[in-house]
Amino acid sequence: MSQETVPLLTPYKMGEFELTHRVVLAPLTRMRSYGNVPQTQAVLYYSQRATKGGLLVAEATGVEAWKPIVRAVHDKGAVFFCQIWHAGRVSNYCFQPTGQAPISSTDRGILLVVQHDDSVSEYSPPRRLRTDELPTSSKTSGSQQETPSRQVEVHGAHGYLLEQFMKDGVNDRTDEYGGSMENRYRFPLEVVQAVVDEVGADRVGVRLSPFAHYVESWDSDPEALGLYMVKALCKLGLLYCHIVESRMTVVEGRLTLQQGFLPLMKAFQGTFIAAGGYDREEGNKAVASGYTDMVAFGRLFIANPDLPRRFLLDAPLNKYNRETLYTPDSVVGYNDYPFLDSTA
Numbered sequence: 275m276s277q278e279t280v281p282l283l284t285p286y287k288m289g290e291f292e293l294t295h296r297v298v299l300a301p302l303t304r305m306r307s308y309g310n311v312p313q314t315q316a317v318l319y320y321s322q323r324a325t326k327g328g329l330l331v332a333e334a335t336g337v338e339a340w341k342p343i344v345r346a347v348h349d350k351g352a353v354f355f356c357q358i359w360h361a362g363r364v365s366n367y368c369f370q371p372t373g374q375a376p377i378s379s380t381d382r383g384i385l386l387v388v389q390h391d392d393s394v395s396e397y398s399p400p401r402r403l404r405t406d407e408l409p410t411s412s413k414t415s416g417s418q419q420e421t422p423s424r425q426v427e428v429h430g431a432h433g434y435l436l437e438q439f440m441k442d443g444v445n446d447r448t449d450e451y452g453g454s455m456e457n458r459y460r461f462p463l464e465v466v467q468a469v470v471d472e473v474g475a476d477r478v479g480v481r482l483s484p485f486a487h488y489v490e491s492w493d494s495d496p497e498a499l500g501l502y503m504v505k506a507l508c509k510l511g512l513l514y515c516h517i518v519e520s521r522m523t524v525v526e527g528r529l530t531l532q533q534g535f536l537p538l539m540k541a542f543q544g545t546f547i548a549a550g551g552y553d554r555e556e557g558n559k560a561v562a563s564g565y566t567d568m569v570a571f572g573r574l575f576i577a578n579p580d581l582p583r584r585f586l587l588d589a590p591l592n593k594y595n596r597e598t599l600y601t602p603d604s605v606v607g608y609n610d611y612p613f614l615d616s617t618a
Contacts, residue, residue, distance in 0.1 A: 281561035282554070282569060283586050285327070288545045289476050289513045291353050293568075294327030296561055297582045300549050300570035301331040301357045301427065301481065305600045306608055311339045315604040317346045322579035322609065326351030329568065331427050331479075331516070334359040344423050355425040355479060358469070362435030363400035364489050375401040377411075379439040379461075380446050384490050397489075405449045412464035424473050428466050430503075431483035431518055433491035436462040440484075440499065443492035455502050463506055470510055479514035479547075480507055485534060486518060497537070504538045514545035516570065539566060554585050573599070580613045589614055 286293045306316060324330060324347045332340070335356040347354045361369075363378035370376060378400035403411060430436040438444045439461045445452050451461050470478050484493065484500030493499045500517070507515055519534045539546045548566035557569040575581045577594035584591055598607025 280586055281558045283582065284561070286545075286567060288329070288353075288567075291329070292327060293329055293353065294325070295582050296568040297328065297557075297575075297585060298547055298568050298570040299323050299328075299330040299575050300572040301333050301429070302572050302576065303333045303600075304576075304608065305602060306604060308602075311337060312343060313339075313604065314342075315609055317343050318609050320354075321346040321350055323575060323581070324350035324352035324354075325582055328352045328582060330354050331481075331570070332356045332423075334429060335423075340423075353425070354423055355427045356423040357427040357429050357481070359429035360435040362438045364397060364434055365400075366396070367398045370398075375399060377401055377403050378435065378444075379403065379451065380444055382444075382446065402447075405451065408451055408461050409464065412461060412468050425477045426469055426473055427479045427481055427516065428469055429481050430462055430466075431481045431488075432486065433489035436465060437483070437488075437491050440503065441491050441493040443487075443490070443494070455499060459503060459506060462503075463510075466507065466510060466512070470512070475511040476513050478512050479516055479545075480512060481516040481518070483518040500535060500538050501541060504542045508542050508544070512544055514547055515542045516547040516549065519548065519550040536565060539564075554588070557585075576607075577611050579611055584614055587614070 282297050283295045286296050304319070306319070307313065320330060320332070320343050330347055330352055332343070332354065336358060340356065344354050344356070361376070363376050363380070363384060365376040367373045367375065376398055379402065381400060381402040383399040384397045428436070430440070439451060440458050442458065445458050447453065447457075450457055452458060466478070466480060482500065482503060484496040484503070504515055515538075517535055517538060535548075545567045547568045547570050548560055549570035549572070552560065552569050552571060553574070557571070560566045560569055571581060573594045574591060576599065577592040578584055581591075583589075592611050595607055601607060
């Protein structure tokens with residue numbers, strides 16, 4: 275099978291970046307750092323998944339220890355975007371300076387959250403940011419965020435700080451940062467603008483999850499919310515928009531594309547990246563139909579460091595082990611998934 279017959283394996287030009295395929299490594303928090311600092315095993319993990327002309331998005335970053343990781347990925351000829359975030363109320367006193375309360379759009383806390391291993395996470399009650407603090411917070415989030423790469427993805431998804439402002443299920447403010455959709459998006463857009471001012475719009479992407487309900491972060495009209503944000507980001511001239519859609523529905527025994535954010539794709543003039551439980555068949559279908567420009571893969575890329583090659587050959591995939599997705603082990607479930615052959 276030639277590369278040209280597989281839509282996911284066709285070249286794509288994303289701004290100034292000449293990509294050789296459309297299989298993206300999604301940002302994945304792997305919990306392999308020690309003392310909140312990534313170790314040398316992360317160099318191997320990311321370089322294993324780097325290919326010449328491939329796009330990788332890092333988990334949330336911002337420390338000096340990421341520089342050798344970025345260097346290793348660049349040495350393989352891949353493009354690396356470092357994700358920056360702020361957890362907001364999805365945090366605890368112990369992670370805050372002087373043990374203070376986490377900050378958020380609200381002072382309402384999160385109830386107990388059951389994790390994948392049936393453990394329960396508890397989060398400390400947050401402090402509602404004052405109106406006068408928000409312009410300063412956006413500048414700090416954008417221009418003073420240290421990253422080892424000049425390519426940045428702003429994390430505006432999964433129930434973290436920016437989404438806590440966007441979604442009316444969380445944001446209960448009555449000032450100019452709450453209420454209407456325009457007001458709820460004011461702070462996230464100020465953060466994105468600060469990042470653009472620092473590195474340039476042609477090196478900035480944003481990740482969104484308008485249809486998701488992560489850590490009690492939901493919205494009463496996710497379609498309208500997603501469309502509003504995409505149009506606003508488009509005006510800023512961002513390089514890409516990366517959206518997590520609701521999980522695909524099982525039809526006749528297999529996952530099937532829902533076409534949930536086709537209006538968002540049409541409204542955005544830059545590169546569009548879809549994520550949401552895709553496999554090879556649905557990813558190829560999404561690219562071939564013009565539903566998205568690229569597809570981000572998470573669990574499949576965890577278990578298959580050579581995922582683009584396996585897709586090219588339509589080779590069998592390693593099965594991921596859910597039990598080892600989030601463990602502190604530096605090898606097991608991290609760097610021990612086999613390549614298709616020993617010469618890779």
